[in-house]
Amino acid sequence: MMIRALAIALLCAVAVIAADVGFRTTLLQQVRPVIVAPADQAMVSPPVQVRWEGPQRMRVFLGAAGETLREIGVYESPMEIGAEELRRDGGYVVEVQALQFGEWIHARRVFQVHVAPAPPAVRRAPAAPTVELDLRGALAAARAGRDKALGRTKFLREENAALRIENQRLASQLEGFYQTQEDDAQHVADLERRLTQLSEDNRALAEENGAMRFRLGTVIPCTVWGYYSYPQLETIPVTRRVLLVTDGQGRIFRVQPQCEIMRRSDPTAASLCFCVGNSWGG
Numbered sequence: 001m002m003i004r005a006l007a008i009a010l011l012c013a014v015a016v017i018a019a020d021v022g023f024r025t026t027l028l029q030q031v032r033p034v035i036v037a038p039a040d041q042a043m044v045s046p047p048v049q050v051r052w053e054g055p056q057r058m059r060v061f062l063g064a065a066g067e068t069l070r071e072i073g074v075y076e077s078p079m080e081i082g083a084e085e086l087r088r089d090g091g092y093v094v095e096v097q098a099l100q101f102g103e104w105i106h107a108r109r110v111f112q113v114h115v116a117p118a119p120p121a122v123r124r125a126p127a128a129p130t131v132e133l134d135l136r137g138a139l140a141a142a143r144a145g146r147d148k149a150l151g152r153t154k155f156l157r158e159e160n161a162a163l164r165i166e167n168q169r170l171a172s173q174l175e176g177f178y179q180t181q182e183d184d185a186q187h188v189a190d191l192e193r194r195l196t197q198l199s200e201d202n203r204a205l206a207e208e209n210g211a212m213r214f215r216l217g218t219v220i221p222c223t224v225w226g227y228y229s230y231p232q233l234e235t236i237p238v239t240r241r242v243l244l245v246t247d248g249q250g251r252i253f254r255v256q257p258q259c260e261i262m263r264r265s266d267p268t269a270a271s272l273c274f275c276v277g278n279s280w281g282g
Helices: 002-023 120-218 256-264
Strands: 034-037 048-053 057-064 070-076 079-081 090-098 102-113 224-229 242-244 274-277
Touching: 002 120, 034 102, 048 090, 048 102, 070 079, 090 120, 102 120, 224 256
Parallel strands: none
Antiparallel strands: 034 048, 048 079, 057 070, 057 090, 090 102, 224 242, 224 274
8 A cells, every 4th residue: 555655656746747848848839828029138119019829818917027017908919018008118027827727827028118219318318217227127027036936946845845754754654564564474474383283283183083982992892790799698797798790590791781680689789780891801
């Protein structure tokens, strides 16, 4: 399970990189707009023609460098920004955004506006402030680009740190899984060894049981039965007991029932019938 999660994370990272490369090459013209006019940091005079490649119908935003952009309408490429929108010299930012996805699909271009020159006597005095204003606009645009790049770098750094922590966590879980698997394998091996030992013990007991059964099968039943009796109880001292193994006709008791019949009818009987002679010589 942990290996599958690591493989999915790696696949997602590769897919993100491939998609990023793809958006900058093959899919760029179909999904993201690319502003081709005016050129970046170009010096232009109103009216300014804006032309882009990609989705044709876009929402257009305009603003001076360092200021908040404002929407000027929905247009198709190419379109023109008139002099009424460009009232002063300096840096401007034009941005086109998709109608459905907004800032997710957009393109931005920075350009410099310079109004048609007036007679030399009129323009010499404000020339320095105009150049200074242009430089301030360019500097603000550069700072905005730098801040955006720094923000993107910070985001990627945080994302990399989060991925590194997640990879360490997954590696730790994977190591724990391997350790658990090794412990389970050792436990299974112990159980298999114990099962083998029990199987061997069971086989030995079965062999011993078979040997006992064989010995019991070879035992010869009791062949002589008898009981004790006191022939003369009225004598003093009492006559010693005797072992009777035959009836009055001298027939030996070969089975217990024969002995019992004689014992029950004998008033001098002093014990139950028991085996007197068997295969063990008892």
